[in-house]
Amino acid sequence: MSKTSEQSLTAPISAAEVNDLLAARILIGGTRLSDLAFLQTMLSLSGFTNITTANGPEKLMQVLRQTITDDHCDIDLIILDCRLGDCNARELRLKLDQFDEWRLIPVIALTEKSQWNHNQLLTDLGHGVTSLLYRPLTAEALPPAVMTTLAIKRERDHYHLRQQQIEDENAQLRVMEARLQFSVNHDDLTGLANRRRLEQALDITLTQVRNFHTSSAVFYIDLDSFKVLNDAEGHEAGDTLLVQVANSLRGFFKVRDTLVRIGSDEFAVLVDTIDPETAVARAEGLRDLFDGYSFTFHDHEYHLSASIGVKCITEANLSTVGEILSHANQACYTAKKRGRNRVHVYSPADREMYALRHSVEWAPRIRAALKQENFILEFQPIYSLKENKINHYECLIRMRGQGDKLYYPQDFIPVAEAMGLIHQIDLWVVSHAFELLRNIPGDIALAVNLSGNIFLDKNLYPLVERKLLETGVDPSRLVFEITETSAISNFDQTKQMVDSCAI
Missing domain, CATH: 3.20.20.450 (EAL domain)
Incomplete structure (x- = not known):
């Protein structure tokens, strides 16, 4: 390569990179064997080592099809003689665009100098022709154009590879973000929502109660004697029980209800569109479910029960999210104070709350x-x-x-x-x-x-x-x-x- 051609490259490249470009696979398409031999010889003398020729458009397409392996085409550049007959640059590009493996192959078109046509030039360039060279070809024109085109293709391939890597990284980040968002709003052990998610749901509930005159309820559930099991059998047993309790809650309540693990052995459930009487009946049914629940671990059987506090949310007693959760917790506290394994509906007159209000x-x-x-x-x-x-x-x-x-x-x-x-x-x-x-x-x-x-x-x-x-x-x-x-x-x-x- 001449000094002039080296300076035509957009950026300095190393000797190893030059050797990679010289080893690129080049496909020359034409109709005259003498022209194909001339072009192949010129490129070979310039150091290019991987050159394939195709005599005629059918042979050109046949070679292209044979080079597709594992959704990849190893042709790096096509040199197209515009005397190829009915396969001009535009038609070739249309065929190349049919396959993703061919779409990014650059094309250098060779034409007669006497055939200069400005409109045709714009048409060819508009259909993917990278360079347009005029005959007679010289060693000072063709090899530098080929080297420059290959260098540009290399940079473009690197760009597309990096774009794909970025897309893959972004996809991974989106997955991680979704997992993080899920973990922010859910309990890792049981998969139930956490307190943060409950507070968000309660905000919506308060709006519905205020604007649509509905009623809702929060059930605050504390497992009686959970600490005894956890201390006797260890955290593995406790975690296993909590997962089973979570699954029982899923089976008892409806999909639209918000199920929450709110503490170590405490759960809460927000049920929308439920009147106070029905809420109390549902709570008693839940208490019965836990009262008949037994848990076996290492041949040791434990019988469970639950204290349940109910906070009814109606238009007449609207309060803040924090107050609702506090009232539900207080009702559960009262249920435990009054003997456990029972349901208690929050009332500001509860004597057990006096000490708390103090x-x-x-x-x-x-x-x-x-x-x-x-x-x-x-x-x-x-x-x-x-x-x-x-x-x-x-x-x-x-x-x-x-x-x-x-x-x-x-x-x-x-x-x-x-x-x-x-x-x-x-x-x-x-x-x-x-x-x-x-x-x-x-x-x-x-x-x-x-x-x-x-x-x-x-x-x-x-x-x-x-x-x-x-x-x-x-x-x-x-x-x-x-x-x-x-x-x-x-x-x-x-x-x-x-x-x-x-x-």
Whole structure:
């Protein structure tokens, strides 16, 4: 190949790539044996090693058909003599387009110089002719054109291969996304919906009750004595039982009902378009089903029962999604308190709820503690066995009461979560952790446990940014810990906030 022809390539290529191009299979179609021999000789002298000739259009098509193997054609380029008779460039391209294996084969058309026709040129190029060369052909014209066309085809093949790879990767990503979306809304063990999905369904139910004057019900189911079985036989037995219970619920309720595993041994079912009387009857039928249920594991037989709370949703007692689930849970709690293996319909007058409502008194105490700085931090060292030293300290929040009394998280955190005060406590902990880090040696790091939805709070990032500037603390000295379930349930918001906090 001449220096001029090398410069005509669109990009530098290696010697190995040049050898690959020279080994490409080229099919020459014509009607004169002398012309075919001339073209083959010219290309052979230029280094091309895999050349096939076809004398006449029938032979050309025969060679093409013979080259299809496993949905692939090994012809890399067709050189077409326009004196091929009734098989011109347009007709050849129409035939090539009949098969996917032929569609991407480039075509170089050879024509007489005296036959220049602008309109015909546009027609040929429009039907897939890659190059148009005029006679008489020279070694300075044909081999460079062939090399350039093959190089372009190589890049195009790489492009199509990459496009296919991208499509395959996107398909895999869509499958993974669908699986992730399913896992976000469903329980891994039983395949039932989870609390998040139930809340979404309840939103729709409330709209239907409000606008169409229907009624619905939530059944909250707690398996009595499940802990006894789980502790005696292990988690394998417990998981097996939970799967069987889930299948029993599927058989008892209708397909359109929303079946949920809401806790370790707790299930919930949302039934739309059901009146309160029918809901109670259905709950009693479900209780009877569990009362007669036995479970055998390793030759040990266990008899089950269930406490069922019912929350009726009517136009007269509309409330929020959170309140509905809370009421259903309270009704189940009352059923268990009254002896288990029974059904109880929620009523705000239930005496068992008095003790629970008493926790509401904690809300003003928590607000006062935030305002009056009555929270304190205690620190638990985390020891590294590998490094044989304290790795970091975990911050533990406490609340001061009257006198020297200290309240632990289990005393006030559940109330704070229920009353919407938990994020204020989170922000207090973060702020005071920064202030503490400013005043202790730089090799000490702290870890703070934050509530699951803290990354949805738009005040977190500005606080962290401000405290970093004020204190000059190395960000790596402070670790935020949240549960994986909460992070996945709000994946987009969590990722956005984590990216923002990666200062």
